[in-house]
Amino acid sequence: MLYLTLRHYEYICAVARHGSLSAAAEAVHVSQPALSAALSRIEEHLGHPLFLRRRGAALAMTPQGRLFAEKAQALLEQAALLEDPKGASAGQQRLLLVCFSDLAPFLLAPALKALRLAMPEVEISHRACGFEPLITALSDGEADLAITYDLGLDAGFSRAELQRLSPHALVPPDHPLAARDGISLAELAGHPLVLSQEGLSVQHMLGLFKTHGLVPRIAHRADSLELLRSLAANGEGAGISYSLPPGSMSYDGKPLCAVRVTDEGAEEPVILAAHAELPEASAAHQAYRILQRELGAAGSDLAQTDHHVD
Template identity: 40%
Template sequence: MQYTLRQLAYLVAVADHGSVTEAAKALHTSQPGVSSAIAQLEEVFGLQLFMRHHARGVSLTPAGRSFIAAARQLLKQAEELTPQAQEISQSLRGRVTLGCFTTIAPILLPRLLSALRDAYPELEVDLLEGDARQLREALADGRIELALAYDLGLPESLHKLPLSGARPYALVAADHPLAGRGEVSLAELAAEPLVLLDLPHSREYFLSLFRQQRLEPKVGLRTINFELARGLVAAGFGYALLNLRPEVDVAYGGGKLACLDIADEVPRLPIMLAWPQALRLTRKAEAVRELCLQLLGGTADEGRPENLFKVCCASAIRR
């Protein structure tokens, strides 16, 4: 645009006061500044907006009357932006966008969203499920405000709020020879076929657990689907390494499963709530953040009170 809202405000003030001098006094600005604004508007739009009367101020031309009406309307709409912006940034009703890592979503999100609905009934959540790369890209281009994800490939440009952590475990069929053991070493698993959860960054994480022990797993089938990995294990195609554990050790196809602790020293995989450092969170997003911290923060190891993470995934949290 070749004009500003301030110039339009000067224009309306001159029309209301009938004088450049009086308008300048009312606006607490200089008379030449107001005169310059009017002259620029007349030049930009190719209109004569006022007739100048020596020692008697100004009066609107017919074109000026029509233009003033449009200018008043535009200024009114501009004023309405402030309460609208406050509504967007401060209200606890409306929509907030949340991304979630695909394997975390079915286990944690239903109860988290239920708690959010109870706490803020006028708040609606738009969900995006994806792998680490998809969530990272969605945060970068503004499609989501927050992402619930493992700390896998999250860039330094993000705020990362640690919520909890899940120690990896081995999943085998209930009739597998190792099923009754309770725990198993990575060396014992390395000889068995691995059903690899083949998501970006996830596959590198699971393979790194073996390589830290100077082992190379025997990868069999690969899948990007958490439940398909469980189903393949139940059907006898090998074992899988996973982090979060559903409450029922049964695959979709009805096959029974057994979860085994890993005897080796393996690190927890942190679960984070992430958002761009350059983003100022709205009050809605802050409410989601605080509820995530309240419900998902901490683990049994840290002596924290009971929380949603422990309720949903107690078996996946190992001391």
């Protein structure tokens, strides 16, 4: 369900003020397709149209739209005064960075640090979440940038590859696979597995097995990376994960071994995603370039090494 935010109110007021999607999109520093999609979702949420869309004619407000825009502008002004009674930050730019939850412990803090050092005038906020809310936030124009795996995003988004990660099988030290330097999907298919509960993650992993004509045995679907690691460490099945935290212990103190899956095509890129056609003067465009440079250069921080327990 969509919940209206101050950012959504800014979109409505920008369109009411500028009278066109292109000018409004430039004013609020998002792409025109992102703004158009967000407006449609807002109207769907409200249950009535705010704008009249006629082929060949300028965008016009409905009576309900004009009233809504007036109230939205008053709300934005009140919010600006609440944040800064002197009105010093009323024109401050805002930027929302979303990050896939499994990647957030590795990349979110460095990303925020880089942005706040380079863009002190921009209010940076963040959110760690699963694939579906991440894609929704990006598609609706609520989020400006996303750090995620390249799953579920259509061609309307720009992508900068930050790193390529291989999946690893996670097993306890007494597991027959623990001493291996690498393992194939065909070999893994013969063992009970622990996979992520994330829908796109499961689809991706099952798709890898399917391309090799394999049907894996799924023992558990875990709703967090650490639960997956704990189940694997306690012998509930071989866990499969792209994210590989440093160290060789689960949260409950059990030792774990990580064995790299060696099949060609199993690697998955970690990407920085944003709306295509971002205005070059926008904060989002500047942030995209900063993170592409800083996180790409820090690729070694994401590099995976196999963890074995002696």
